[in-house]
Amino acid sequence: MNQVIAVTDLVRKYSLGEVLVIALNGVSISIERGEFVSIMGASGSGKSTLLNLIGGLDRFDSGKIMVDGLDITSLDENQLAKYRREKIGFIFQSYNLIPTLTALQNVELPLVFSGTPKKDRLLRAEDILRTVGLEKRMGHRPTEMSGGEQQRVAIARALINKPSIILGDEPTGNLDSKTGEEIMELLTWLNKKDGLTIIMVTHDPEKARYADRVIQIKDGRIVG
Amino acid sequence: MSSSDLVSFVLVNLKRMKLRASLTILGVVVGTTAIVAMVALGIGLQESFSSQFLSIGSLNDLTVLPGNPNKGGPFSAQIKEVRLDDKLIREISSLDGVKSVIPQVDIGNVSVKVQNYKATSIRIQGFSIKSPVEISKGRLPRRDDSKSIIISGKFGSSLEGKDEVPVSSFMNKQALLKVSRITEDGSEEMRRIRVHVVGIAKEKGTLEDYENMYMPVELAEDIWLWQQDAPNLIKKEGYNSLKVTVVSPAEADSVQKKLEGMNLFVFSMKQILDSLNTFFRVIQAVLGAIGAVALLVASIGIVNTMIMSIYERTREIGIMKATGASNKDIIKIFLSEASVIGLAGGVCGTFLGWLLSKILSALAAFYLSSSGGGGESPISFIVPVWLAVFAIAFATCIGLIAGVYPALRAARLNPLVALRHE
Numbered sequence: 001m002n003q004v005i006a007v008t009d010l011v012r013k014y015s016l017g018e019v020l021v022i023a024l025n026g027v028s029i030s031i032e033r034g035e036f037v038s039i040m041g042a043s044g045s046g047k048s049t050l051l052n053l054i055g056g057l058d059r060f061d062s063g064k065i066m067v068d069g070l071d072i073t074s075l076d077e078n079q080l081a082k083y084r085r086e087k088i089g090f091i092f093q094s095y096n097l098i099p100t101l102t103a104l105q106n107v108e109l110p111l112v113f114s115g116t117p118k119k120d121r122l123l124r125a126e127d128i129l130r131t132v133g134l135e136k137r138m139g140h141r142p143t144e145m146s147g148g149e150q151q152r153v154a155i156a157r158a159l160i161n162k163p164s165i166i167l168g169d170e171p172t173g174n175l176d177s178k179t180g181e182e183i184m185e186l187l188t189w190l191n192k193k194d195g196l197t198i199i200m201v202t203h204d205p206e207k208a209r210y211a212d213r214v215i216q217i218k219d220g221r222i223v224g
Numbered sequence: 225m226s227s228s229d230l231v232s233f234v235l236v237n238l239k240r241m242k243l244r245a246s247l248t249i250l251g252v253v254v255g256t257t258a259i260v261a262m263v264a265l266g267i268g269l270q271e272s273f274s275s276q277f278l279s280i281g282s283l284n285d286l287t288v289l290p291g292n293p294n295k296g297g298p299f300s301a302q303i304k305e306v307r308l309d310d311k312l313i314r315e316i317s318s319l320d321g322v323k324s325v326i327p328q329v330d331i332g333n334v335s336v337k338v339q340n341y342k343a344t345s346i347r348i349q350g351f352s353i354k355s356p357v358e359i360s361k362g363r364l365p366r367r368d369d370s371k372s373i374i375i376s377g378k379f380g381s382s383l384e385g386k387d388e389v390p391v392s393s394f395m396n397k398q399a400l401l402k403v404s405r406i407t408e409d410g411s412e413e414m415r416r417i418r419v420h421v422v423g424i425a426k427e428k429g430t431l432e433d434y435e436n437m438y439m440p441v442e443l444a445e446d447i448w449l450w451q452q453d454a455p456n457l458i459k460k461e462g463y464n465s466l467k468v469t470v471v472s473p474a475e476a477d478s479v480q481k482k483l484e485g486m487n488l489f490v491f492s493m494k495q496i497l498d499s500l501n502t503f504f505r506v507i508q509a510v511l512g513a514i515g516a517v518a519l520l521v522a523s524i525g526i527v528n529t530m531i532m533s534i535y536e537r538t539r540e541i542g543i544m545k546a547t548g549a550s551n552k553d554i555i556k557i558f559l560s561e562a563s564v565i566g567l568a569g570g571v572c573g574t575f576l577g578w579l580l581s582k583i584l585s586a587l588a589a590f591y592l593s594s595s596g597g598g599g600e601s602p603i604s605f606i607v608p609v610w611l612a613v614f615a616i617a618f619a620t621c622i623g624l625i626a627g628v629y630p631a632l633r634a635a636r637l638n639p640l641v642a643l644r645h646e
Binding site for chain 1: 225226228229236237240539540542543544545546547548549550551552553638639640643
């Protein structure tokens with residue numbers, strides 16, 4: 001078995017004003033390389049928190065996260081940035097593209113931060129944009145594209161650094177159902193074709209069905 | 225993140241906030257213009273003072289008086305003074321860097337008549353054959369010939385009652401010197417001395433070029449002693465002062481030190497010019513500081529603009545962090561933006577400051593000439609290359625420093641919080 005993520009006894013608390021919220025209360029999960037996993041739960045269940053912690057976007061109070069044999073618990077900010085740059089590809093509900101940059105520039109952004117030479121960067125970004133079916137949109141800015149197209153750009157951006165894991169936080173949440181299904185099919189195709197590990201947070205059972213495995217989370221605990 | 229990526233990033237971002245960036249740059253422009261124009265005025269003042277100052281005397285000349293400044297100066301009676309005699313002159317002449325030593329005798333009330341031209345107040349300087357004046361025409365007096373004189377390069381240009389006559393027309397002519405003295409009973413005595421003009425001194429570009437007469441020191445002494453009515457004055461008390469000429473202005477300081485070591489009081493143009501220059505550097509610094517205040521105000525504008533821009537781009541910063549930007553990358557981006565604002569303002573401001581300097585110089589010259597001042601304008605603005613380079617570098621540094629706080633703020637943003645920012 002080829003385990004890519006091992007989360008053990010993860011606890012994340014934060015205070016909302018006077019109230020202490022326990023977002024994750026001892027979560028342990030294990031994910032294999034090449035798996036497509038959906039994390040389902042109601043809003044406030046802690047599913048996004050789990051995703052963000054795996055992605056190294058936030059700190060946790062106790063527990064342990066191992067990704068690709070790397071313990072991210074002990075990483076400092078710079079090491080976390082490197083971790084995000086090299087191991088993680090994020091896809092967000094609201095696409096999170098930079099409005100002043102073209103599709104191509106948005107896709108090559110992670111490689112800009114990793115210091116990849118411009119020539120290599122362009123070749124790779126164009127290649128990936130073709131893979132997600134946007135060869136005609138490379139010079140367009142986000143505002144000139146539909147939601148589905150923007151999300152494809154975001155997927156291309158997530159793929160460009162050849163990450164170990166793709167983390168999707170409600171990637172179809174802002175899309176109509178038809179476009180949403182297209183995006184899900186693209187993700188499934190990438191998962192099957194390249195053996196890409198995908199963890200997707202959703203509250204939509206329709207979309208969760210695309211995954212190999214569904215993890216249910218409720219009140220900060222895994223319930224199934 | 226490579227430098228070229230950084231540059232294109234910065235340009236895209238500045239283009240996006242075009243109006244705000246322009247206004248912020250304008251603030252820097254005003255500050256830089258102020259600094260450049262102010263310092264240019266200071267430099268211009270220094271230059272015009274220096275050039276006027278240098279027309280009085282040469283930087284090669286030191287005037288030596290008996291007495292040491294550290295021991296009471298030339299006017300102190302308590303210290304036994306070193307006598308300025310021939311032995312001392314020989315001693316000074318042998319010092320490194322000394323070109324000539326000429327005893328100075330102060331002869332007043334001398335008038336001269338050459339051909340038809342008369343001058344009533346001329347200056348007489350003696351020289352010894354061993355350290356003669358430099359001549360441009362004619363010859364030096366022979367050793368035994370004490371009645372031959374050299375006239376200065378612009379002699380005759382100020383002779384009374386006449387238009388300017390070429391100095392060469394005096395060559396090889398007889399000149400009649402009239403020297404007067406007041407005797408003890410109050411009556412005026414007159415002595416007439418016939419001399420022969422044998423040479424013309426090389427022009428020095430100082431006041432010495434006008435109505436100056438160089439003669440063998442024996443003759444000058446003779447006239448002086450007669451005028452003082454004290455034949456043994458030099459033997460008893462020595463000369464009043466010596467004029468020591470050094471090989472180059474660079475030698476002036478070391479020769480001055482040596483002379484002071486010999487318990488002499490030394491007065492040099494170089495020393496005065498040096499302290500004058502120090503004074504003007506202070507003036508320039510003060511003027512520059514006034515300009516710098518404007519730039520400081522502009523730097524607050526930069527901080528403000530950058531903080532606003534970071535607030536608006538919070539989400540973008542979150543995106544960059546999520547896609548792998550390190551804190552260092554974020555700091556670099558915002559520091560570069562602030563520096564570019566400073567640089568752009570610095571370049572424009574330096575150009576404007578230079579332009580303003582030209583305009584103000586021209587206006588000052590026009591005003592002075594139209595009000596009948598004539599001559600060279602004493603107010604000029606000078607922008608040397610170092611000032612332009614300094615102003616641009618300074619403005620850029622101000623931008624960089626102004627960017628530090630906003631950049632750190634941006635880098636410290638929690639990526640998750642930043643991503644949720646609307």
